[in-house]
Amino acid sequence: MSEPFPWELGVHDAHCHPTDTMASVSDIPHMKTTTLTIMATRGDDQDLVQQTAESYSAQSKADCTDRKDRIVPCFGWHPWFSHQISNTAPSDLQTKKDHYDNVLAPSPVEDQAFIDLLPDPKPLSELLSETRARLQKFPTALVGEIGLDRSFRIPGPWTEEELEKRNDQVTPGSREGRRLSHYRVKPEHQRAVLKAQLQLAGEMNRAVSLHSVQAHGALVDVLKEVWAGHERVVLSRRKRDKQRDAECADFEDEEDATTTPNPFPPRICMHSYSGSVDPIRQLMHKSNPSDVYFSFSSLINFNGAPARKIADVVKALPEDRILIESDLHKAGEELDALMEDVARRICELRGWELRHGVQLLADNWRRFVYG
Ligand SMILES: [Zn+2]
Secondary structure (H helix, E strand, O other): OOOOOOHHHOOEEEEEOHHHOHHHHHHHHHOOOOEEEEOOOOOOOHHHHHHHHHHHOOOOHHHHHOOOOOEEEEOOOOHHHHHHEEOOOOOOOOOHHHHHHHHEEOOOOOOHHHHHHOOOOEEHHHHHHHHHHHHHHOOOOEEEEEEEEOOOOOEOOOOHHHHHHOOOOOOOOOOOOOOEOOOEEOHHHHHHHHHHHHHHHHHOOOOEEEEEEOOHHHHHHHHHHHHOOOOOOOOOHHHHHHHHHOHHHHHHHHHHHHHOOOOOOOEEEEOOOOOOHHHHHHHOOOOOOOEEEEEEEHHHHOOOOOHHHHHHHHHHOOHHHEEEEOOOOOOOHHHHHHHHHHHHHHHHHHOOOHHHHHHHHHHHHHHHHHO
């Protein structure tokens, strides 16, 4: 018999998508998982995340200690939908065809039927002002899900067979089992959409949840761009001691630095982190001005992925930077079961006693979200 799971310590899902199945959202008050950090990804789900947050989330940091803390809403545009965003100046009026010709590879200009499937592009400036307004409305909201993905392709048109099998409970706009086309979103376009949202998160002083698939090198490059000029000074021990002596003199400068918004998020969660140990060294470098956390899910990290690789990654991390998540598309018992499973696995890999580990993971989540 395994030790009973200590739900009473608080279990927080750092990344999930219950608004993909709106019928499941009414299960949230009955769940064992304490908090769901709910991602928005595309045009279809921004309002749904907002509505869900209006029903169940805390409105201020002071509320977060009690059971009203069921939801932390996150607003952002996922790389799988980044082609729907246009990043040209308003004066540079573009046709829909020109836009998709610019952002997709190979060029779809000869494939009018495919272009007809795609929505009219949304200006990046509009996305940013809408997201800013949502973040202002929810003082504890984060930015997500955003990121880079080198492996995905855009779904093709629905076939009759796919339409027959379509589940009408699922919020539209995602792949929903459709065959993929051969069109990809160009990496430079994904980077531009990501960078603008990282800068917005900095402006609003909010943490972000990042998706990165086969793109860890490119992701580090974008982070270095937004961090440029703001790197933390890494001092030798001797210099650190000297600086401590001069601390009082520096106090005013530090005060200034905290009141000016930064162009980068204060904290970053690498969601369902699938990279190796190497990028962790870059992401955890002492000079990085954002604190980077790494989150793991049973669905992505413990579901056929090489066991040795995930074990190496989990063991390489500092204990205060590990998060857990479900990444599930619905709320309810299945999500609770995934959270218990991933928490037990992480504790086992780290050699943590269960109650100690669950408490550490809860503390990490709170520090990641609220600073
Ligand atoms: Zn996700």
